Amino acid sequence: MKKTDIQCPDCAAAYQRIELVSRRGQPGAYRCKVCNRVLETFDGATEIVYRLTVVPEKTFA
Numbered sequence: 001m002k003k004t005d006i007q008c009p010d011c012a013a014a015y016q017r018i019e020l021v022s023r024r025g026q027p028g029a030y031r032c033k034v035c036n037r038v039l040e041t042f043d044g045a046t047e048i049v050y051r052l053t054v055v056p057e058k059t060f061a
């Protein structure tokens with residue numbers, strides 16, 4: 001299991017990214033929950049989980 005801290009470059013929301021290298025995931029993409037920017041695309045080789053840790057104060061319409 002690999003843990004990394006990630007910050008959205010658009011809205012500065014912070015995420016903890018956890019990669020479960022022993023498990024296969026679903027191909028697709030993870031989008032920022034705040035601004036909907038694509039943070040990462042997955043090929044499904046490993047399972048990747050994101051947890052929102054810091055919500056930026058600015059709000060986006």
Ligand SMILES: [Zn+2]
Pocket residue numbers: 008009010011012013032033034035036037
């Ligand atoms: Zn964002």
